[in-house]
Amino acid sequence: MGVEELEDQVILTHPEDPTSQVKILKFGANVLSWTSAGKEQLWLSEGAKLDGSKAVRGGIPLVFPVFGKKDSGPTANLPQHGFARNSTWEFLGQTKENPPTVQFGLGPENVSEELISKWAGNDFTLILTVELTKESLKTTIDIENNDDHSWEFNWLFHTYLRINDIEDVLVSNLPGEICYDQLLGQTYEEKLPVVQFNEEVDRIYQNIKDDKLIQVVELGKPQHTLKRENLPDVVVWNPWIKKSEGMGDFQPKSGYQKMVCIEPGHVHDFQVLEPGEKWTASQLLYKDELKYQAV
């Protein structure tokens, strides 16, 4: 009960509700599973590699120091979405009994020489804190620049939320927000009252105020509510049929019907960190009633 450390993962079980549990793989400090009242909240591909051979397809992959793939600049040589999800984090232990809370750390010493050399060897410390309550999961990231020079980064929680049927789903509270549509290569203001899915969707909604809740609503019921702290951007992604077929580790291929990625981050530009400076941000996933918010 409480916190159990296995060789490759850490399991948290809520002391007052054993049906609320979270499993975190040390590789990528990836939250593989989060059950609340016995119901799985995240989507994990059946083809996900959990042996460290590649980033985990599903759960909550951690994106640092770059979102996407850049053609130029200090992160241009890094793989898509950086190296945090491709490295084994150190389990730092439990910080709270109730709600059960644990921490994982990553520094240059935890990243392969091959990868870290592609980021000019900047010195950093990442601390991920995972807190499980009976009705919520909170993930917080603390990033510190331990170097003698400033460097810039993106951060993003690449959260794969589980749903029952993508065609019954809408994502709310985005009207009036500015988004960069990665498929159209265009920036526009969201005019539709909700985001719906009948093809691939890949949009970066930018500079959304923290008080805006993002809700994933299915058949009129809010399945997931996201509250952000210091994460101004939200990527909304569903790969749909063709993109799913092109990802070898995306299984089953029909899985796109059971998931939607709601990815809070700071990705519209790079956050600069001065020597010795710290930066912190979090996402809270929980159940709430329907909360439509105007711009």
Ligand SMILES: O=P(O)(O)OC[C@H]1O[C@H](O)[C@H](O)[C@@H](O)[C@@H]1O
């Ligand atoms: O396949 P990955 O590197 O995990 O990226 C998966 C997806 O991540 C984000 O959602 C991006 O917006 C998508 O463009 C990308 O396809």
